[in-house]
Amino acid sequence: MKTKSAPSEITICDRTYDEYIEMVKAFHGHVAPGVVLGGFMVDLAYRNLPQVEYFDAISETRSCLPDAIQLLTPCTVGNGWLKIIDLGRFAMSLFEKYTGNGVRVYVDSQKLDDWPELKAFFFKLKPKKEQDSELLMGEINLAHTSIFSVQKVMVDVDSIKSHRRDVFTVCPLCGEGYPENDGEICLGCQGKAPYLHSEMLIVPKE
Ligand SMILES: [Zn+2]
Numbered sequence: 178m179k180t181k182s183a184p185s186e187i188t189i190c191d192r193t194y195d196e197y198i199e200m201v202k203a204f205h206g207h208v209a210p211g212v213v214l215g216g217f218m219v220d221l222a223y224r225n226l227p228q229v230e231y232f233d234a235i236s237e238t239r240s241c242l243p244d245a246i247q248l249l250t251p252c253t254v255g256n257g258w259l260k261i262i263d264l265g266r267f268a269m270s271l272f273e274k275y276t277g278n279g280v281r282v283y284v285d286s287q288k289l290d291d292w293p294e295l296k297a298f299f300f301k302l303k304p305k306k307e308q309d310s311e312l313l314m315g316e317i318n319l320a321h322t323s324i325f326s327v328q329k330v331m332v333d334v335d336s337i338k339s340h341r342r343d344v345f346t347v348c349p350l351c352g353e354g355y356p357e358n359d360g361e362i363c364l365g366c367q368g369k370a371p372y373l374h375s376e377m378l379i380v381p382k383e
Pocket of ligand 1: 352363
């Protein structure tokens with residue numbers, strides 16, 4: 178029998194579990210299991226990260242985990258301190274900005290066997306509507322950080338730097354600024370824009 182740890186005893190980066198859940202609701206829209214798992218992961222990474230002045234973050238997935246990182250650390254996609262490198266793994270790292278020394282936390286699939294509902298969620302073994310979300314959240318709370326493993330890592334800081342936006346120029350077709358090394362015309366005009374249709378709106382003069 179596992180030792181029961183009530184959610185109220187769990188802290189996530191100095192917040193209570195309930196405080197974190199409120200933050201998740203406000204930011205993410207609903208209490209997604211992945212953002213709760215992500216909160217535990219960020220907390221675990223923080224506790225294993227040596228004292229450093231500046232650190233950056235990597236999320237190895239686009240879903241849920243980036244929001245936990247943005248809620249609990251100063252690192253956001255917008256300020257560039259959080260990079261999403263979509264390897265499709267539910268894993269994240271925090272590392273010293275300049276040396277790349279840091280820690281990586283990942284869901285250890287071998288540790289999921291004790292938690293059938295969590296395992297089913299994680300490996301998408303059941304359609305979403307068949308998920309028992311109360312049971313799932315219960316397992317997430319009881320499992321807490323026991324399903325993760327922590328690694329010491331050294332990040333290749335040069336390889337994850339974006340040099341793409343160094344020099345900007347004006348696109349001859351759309352007239353908008355774009356990174357020069359994208360080509361003669363911007364990526365939007367190269368057919369990569371997601372719009373089926375666009376037209377100018379006449380904005381009335383004040
Ligand atoms: Zn263009």
